[in-house]
Amino acid sequence: MALEHAILVSLAEKTASGYDLARRFDASIGHFWKASHQQIYKVLGRMESDKWVEAHLVEQSGRPDKKVYAITGEGRDELLRWSSTPTPIEPTRSEIAVKVRGLPFGDREAVLSDVRTRREAHVAQLAYYEASAAKHYPDPSAIGEDELGAYLVLRAGFMQEQTGIAWCDEILQAFGADER
Amino acid sequence: MALEHAILVSLAEKTASGYDLARRFDASIGHFWKASHQQIYKVLGRMESDKWVEAHLVEQSGRPDKKVYAITGEGRDELLRWSSTPTPIEPTRSEIAVKVRGLPFGDREAVLSDVRTRREAHVAQLAYYEASAAKHYPDPSAIGEDELGAYLVLRAGFMQEQTGIAWCDEILQAFGADER
DNA sequence: TGTTGCATTGCAACTCGTTGCATAGTACGG
């Protein structure tokens, strides 16, 4: 139940409409917490009744009106409260790990080609993180306190992709399928 | 929707009761796919109507009777079919990443102590994987084809914990909080 | 002019998984 909090963080940084949030969740924040626009609208509604956020309608010309949400004092309180409660370690859930584990009962070639595809996805994502870091934080030693969180999260993504690539390589090597 | 398939893999290796499966999901397979016993019983029921597994009742003395499930031919077919369909990349969902990202709006000390706790959990899990590898695969060069899947999954866990530790260290270092 | 795509919000139905509860016999430690 942390989508609420992900939204609060996002709104604490900058007010946004549901649509804006949906796009943010497709990009930056979405790298470690995905959400569809349907889900976002639903949760925003609940958060508004909880007084964590408040909306005001912005009329636009040429495009539909939008509701811009801002975090409230209560929302900030909730963020603080939440940040000081221990985080449960969420179990990994990896379908491809199940497939690899069950390789003797599966289609070996298909799974290996799946692994190759996944490797490429990791490489692409890694490149994205790298570019993003180079753009926003060209000088890592000059990162301010307020940017540090975002930077560290980017690092997490980066490291995770590296690990993902390394694991794929081990698999492909183990099955002698790393030549293409 | 891969719990079915995780169960199929488990049953393909060895028949089991729901209770047995629940314990396996607390241990080996559970490292990359968690499931509660309630969930397992529910899914087993569905799988039985789908003819993927079949159960026979085993009467026991001194303890409750149990239903031992075995994979069927159809179950094996399904496993094969599933293994040859592409695996969607499941998005990461990390509550602690949200907290780190939102650190400027949260309780800094609490989050950092949370990170320290998490680091310890990673260390413990890493040790567990290490011990497990040493016990089951003392000689990595002598691993047979049928064990390879299980071994590689263990490797994935190992690498992930390492990455987790490294990330925690970066955070603690960045905030100058790595002394304890 | 027709089609595609963007901006914007939302509902309804469904699936997956969690939490809480229930039952029941045995074994073991205090």
Place this chain on the structure above:
DNA sequence: CCGTACTATGCAACGAGTTGCAATGCAACA
């Protein structure tokens, strides 16, 4: 003898998230 823990199976209610669908009005492209 009492409480706790283990073996064993399951239901009911709920919550989170996904999939599918809908509306509207503008801009750009073919």
